Amino acid sequence: MKIDVLYFAWVRERIGEPRETVETSAATVMDLVDELKAREPRYELAFSDLKSLRVAVDQELTEFDAPLEGAREVAFFPPMTGG
Amino acid sequence: MKIDVLYFAWVRERIGEPRETVETSAATVMDLVDELKAREPRYELAFSDLKSLRVAVDQELTEFDAPLEGAREVAFFPPMTGG
Amino acid sequence: MRVSVQSEDFDLADVLKGFGKQPNTGATVSFTGLVRDDTGTLDHMEIEHYPGMCDAAIAKIAEEASARWALTDCLVIHRFGKLRSGDQIMMVATAARHRVEAFEAAEFLMDYLKSRAPFWKKEVTRDGADWVAAKDADEDALNRW
């Protein structure tokens, strides 16, 4: 399946782009992270500490063990600092 | 000594006037209340339940056992409802 | 710091213009109290006040709040006289470095104004006139400070 993957804040800076479309068969967010990390050092670096990352699937905050079935958009970012 | 005595809200309505100057030798607020109550039924009525009354001496909230020495102004009123 | 006890209405917009404009202000909070007509029978509200004591009591409360929460700005306006449903009764505004201080100081000011500023509200309805009774909850609210 094709999924849009979005990056924000320092995750975006480490990856070097704000979004990309990936072809993946990952069952969960964690599987997708592992696939990305295997690609290139910049992904390895961006995803080196998952505790400092948050994830949203189809624009809803979720956990790294969330399933990806039917998902169209996954976003990775650091803890939010709104307000 | 001469003291200005002020009444607010329903205390004022029961007494029938907003302020008066009284000649008194009362040592405390309580003594002054007793003097006033002895005057006329309208004072008796206004001061019948001291728990529902508050007092300020020279524009500072205080208690009924506060001394009156040197005081120029005493005010009686129900609990405040500002804001 | 600005304290005003007045019969005239105030324009929230004008009042807040320039409020808290210090480089170390990160948060401002404003509170406005309005005349509510719960039963639909209110003709007007009459707010009686103790002129000399009002300004002093409010200034004291505002100074205490300013010191305790290191406010960068603080403002209290309270009206007296005849007000109608929907009219503005009073407002407080606080400015501080962070949101928690601005919120706490505004709530502290409101809790004290409710029970310690010499104002008395009378509601005049179709059915008669009644002094608004102080609520135990308002007195209790002071205990948290």
Added chain:
Amino acid sequence: MRVSVQSEDFDLADVLKGFGKQPNTGATVSFTGLVRDDTGTLDHMEIEHYPGMCDAAIAKIAEEASARWALTDCLVIHRFGKLRSGDQIMMVATAARHRVEAFEAAEFLMDYLKSRAPFWKKEVTRDGADWVAAKDADEDALNRW
């Protein structure tokens, strides 16, 4: 209820005009967050946001607050893009029957916007650029609701 995510500045005065003008509104609270320059070295702040998710996340939080505190009105504006010291970042406003509801709902909204609305602040100073780190205290603040 009104939610707006925008790059343009907002005029607090204009925004609050007509806010909470319902006969059962007894209290309105507004909060404004401003860019602070603590060290005097800030050139600007850059606020990044997740466009699609922002509006939905804020609308959800605002609806939750409106229901929980029976708000008579509720408003959230959050800016993104390049801001300078003293600039307004965002605001919330709440209207309710009583002061406690208006205050609590505004604080709830702020606590959630801080940690659950997809915005990220970067401070660009003379000495470089740094993403603002989320504070444990902000995460902890959610536990009281």
